[in-house]
Amino acid sequence: MQDVSNLTSISIGQASFYNASTVVIQNLPQLEVIEIEEDGLYCNGENATLVLQDLPALTNITSESNSFRGVTSVTMANAPNITVIDLPSGFVNVENATMSNSGVLEEYISNITTVRTVEDLSLLGPHTRVLVIPSNGLNERSFTSLSVSDYPLLESIEVGESSCMNVEHFNVSNLVALRSIHIGDFSFHQSNSGGQTSFTSFAIENLPSLKTITMGINAFASYTSFVVRDIPKLKEVFTEEAGMWTGFPKMTEAFVKISHGVNNHNHIERLVIPSNSYNTDFAHLHLAGFDKLKELTIGDNCFNGVTSVNLKEMPLLERIVVGESSLVHPSNVVMEDLSQLRVIDMKRNGLYCDGEDARLTMKSGIVEWV
Secondary structure: OEOOOOOOEEEEOOOOOOOOOEEEEEOOOOOOEEEEOOOOOOOOOOOOEEEEEOOOOOOEEEEOOOOOOOOOEEEEEOOOOOOEEEOOOOOOOOOEEEEEOOHHHHHHHHOEEEOOOHHHHHHOOOOOOEEEEOOOOOOOOOOOEEEEEOOOOOOEEEEOOOOOOOOOEEEEEOOOOOOEEEEOOOOOOOOOOOOOOOOOEEEEEOOOOOOEEEEOOOOOOOOOEEEEEOOOOOOEEEEOOOOOOOOHHHHHHHHHOOOOOOOOOOOOOEEEEOOOOOOOOOOEEEEEOOOOOOEEEEOOOOOOOOOEEEEEOOOOOOEEEEOOOOOOOOOEEEEEOOOOOOEEEOOOOOOOOOOOOOEEEEEOOOOEEO
């Protein structure tokens, strides 16, 4: 978009231009605001390039999340009045940047710190805005503990695939500005040849601004301890296929206890369990106490070993979606204290109840089954 003399604002919808490979925004003398919804302008195309230049009136660039995440090359010039930026997970894959006279956006990109080896950890400092550990990063066999804390400006932690493979203890704490954590497939997966340790720990605590946690396939798959507390704004936890299947019961318990001691309930609004998750050594699905949860989505082929389902004490839950071939063999299903539940979507799943004593108990008011 360029050479439009009277344009004052640009609004991009959710996932719009997701696969764009080149984005040019230039010579718009009256443009003041760029607002982008989640995944808009993700720029997932090969060698994605962004050009922002000759935008003298531009002051605000904001996104819900993931905008410009796929960009690898950036050219910015003559946008001196940018003072407000909110770009969670933006620019984390930038390899080449040419920038001049671009306000605080130039400073933001300059303070993305990439850590590939243990020696690179020394690059972290008080001005770091984004910590990026690329795929196959921090895999030194002697590196067994990663702690990230007390960086006042840090807004995002981005870990690629198959990284931190020998880390036994992961701690993120005391980061007042942190808004998102993204962990790629098979990271923190305990690949050390000596065999996994008997105790591995995941702890995130005292993160007052954190809203989103995303974890890839088999991230933290063999971890044994999970501590999650004092995260009052957390709204979304998303685990990819088979993510943390052995740790799921402990992880669920940890998230139920979020923010204890502050307001005694958590703020997760949406919990997504995608396809092919938690199909081994997992007999009971028990979710309770998610005080702010509005939607529970279970993907295809999940929890196939589960014989008992108990969903209760979620007063704002409005919708449950269960995918194809998920929860196919429970003998006991209990849903209670779900006063706002209106839709149970099982269009592709009959929720079979096996056994002579099979039963389904519901105490949740008027519900539409679809």
